[in-house]
Amino acid sequence: MTGWTILIHGGAKTIAPEEESDNREGLDEAVRAGADVLAAGGSAVAAVEAAIRVMEDHPVFNAGTGAVPNRAGGIEMCAGMMDGASLAVGAVAALPLVRHPVSVAREVLREREILLAGNGALAFARERGAELKDDEQRQPVRAVVSADAACDTVGAVALDSNGDFAAGTSTGGLEGTRVGRVGDSPMPGCGFYADNTLGAVALSGDGEEIARTVLASRIIDKLGRMDVMPAIQCSLARLARLGAEGGAVALDRKGQPGFGHNSSHFAVALMRAGDEDPSIWLSRDEEEGP
Numbered sequence: 001m002t003g004w005t006i007l008i009h010g011g012a013k014t015i016a017p018e019e020e021s022d023n024r025e026g027l028d029e030a031v032r033a034g035a036d037v038l039a040a041g042g043s044a045v046a047a048v049e050a051a052i053r054v055m056e057d058h059p060v061f062n063a064g065t066g067a068v069p070n071r072a073g074g075i076e077m078c079a080g081m082m083d084g085a086s087l088a089v090g091a092v093a094a095l096p097l098v099r100h101p102v103s104v105a106r107e108v109l110r111e112r113e114i115l116l117a118g119n120g121a122l123a124f125a126r127e128r129g130a131e132l133k134d135d136e137q138r139q140p141v142r143a144v145v146s147a148d149a150a151c152d153t154v155g156a157v158a159l160d161s162n163g164d165f166a167a168g169t170s171t172g173g174l175e176g177t178r179v180g181r182v183g184d185s186p187m188p189g190c191g192f193y194a195d196n197t198l199g200a201v202a203l204s205g206d207g208e209e210i211a212r213t214v215l216a217s218r219i220i221d222k223l224g225r226m227d228v229m230p231a232i233q234c235s236l237a238r239l240a241r242l243g244a245e246g247g248a249v250a251l252d253r254k255g256q257p258g259f260g261h262n263s264s265h266f267a268v269a270l271m272r273a274g275d276e277d278p279s280i281w282l283s284r285d286e287e288e289g290p
C-alpha cells in the first residue's frame with residue numbers, strides 16, 4: 001500500500017476576479033470528491049471520474065453543463081480516460097446531450113475500442129444508460145469573456161493506494177469552432193496519458209497545438225528521466241514556440257505532483273493522503289507549487 005494523491009485542474013485560462021470564488025469552490029468540491037474515493041480504497045480511475053463529474057456539473061468550467069457552443073450554437077463535448085495499470089484508454093468526441101461525458105469515456109475504457117465519436121458515441125452512451133442533460137442544460141449556460149477564457153477544459157490525475165495511476169479530461173472544446181471539431185482532450189498522448197511505470201498527465205489549452213506537439217506524450221516520456229516540474233516546463237516551452245497556451249498537471253512515478261502553464265491563470269487543486277483540506281492555486285502569484 002502506498003499513499004494516494006489526486007491533482008486536478010479547471011483549465012489554463014484567464015480568470016476574471018469575479019470568477020475566482022466559483023473556480024475555487026468548484027475545485028474544492030471536485031478534489032474532495034476524488035479524494036473521498038481514494039481514501040476509501042477506491043481506484044485512481046474511479047477517483048478521476050468522480051472529480052471530473054463534479055466539474056462537469058459546475059457551470060464555471062467548460063465541460064458538461066458549462067460547455068461552450070460551437071459555430072452553429074450547438075454543444076459537442078469530448079472526454080478521455082486512461083488507466084495506467086492496463087494502458088486501457090476510453091474516450092468520446094463530439095458527443096452531444098450527455099450530462100457526464102467522462103462517465104461515457106469510462107465505459108469505453110472497458111471496451112476494445114478506444115475512442116467513439118458523434119452519433120456513435122451518443123448511441124453507446126444511451127446503450128449504457130448515461131444520464132442526458134435536461135432541457136435547460138442543453139443550452140450554453142455561460143458567455144465566454146475572452147478568447148483566452150475559452151481554454152478551460154477540466155482534467156485530473158490520480159495515484160491510488162494500490163500504486164495505480166489514472167488520467168482524465170473533459171471539455172466543451174473551443175468556442176465558435178466548426179461543427180465536428182475535435183481537439184487534444186480525447187486523444188491519448190495529446191491531452192492526457194497514464195502509465196504506471198512513468199506517471200500520469202492531463203492538459204488544457206490550445207488543442208490543435210497540443211495535438212501537434214503530442215504534449216502529453218512528451219511530458220510522460222520526460223517523467224521517466226527528470227523531475228516533474230522541469231518535465232512540464234520544457235514541454236510547455238515547445239507549445240509556447242508555436243504561439244499557443246496551455247497548462248499541465250502531472251504525477252511522476254513516485255507520485256510527486258507538479259503543474260505548469262504559460263496561460264495567465266491555471267486553476268489547480270491537490271489532495272494527498274492525510275490532508276484535511278486541499279491546496280488550491282489559481283494564479284502565478286499564489287504558486288509556490290506542491
Ligand code: ASP
Pocket residue numbers: 011012062150151152153171172173174182183184185203204205206207208210
Ligand atoms: N484543449 C481543449 C480543446 O482544444 C480546450 C481547453 O483546454 O479548454 O478542445
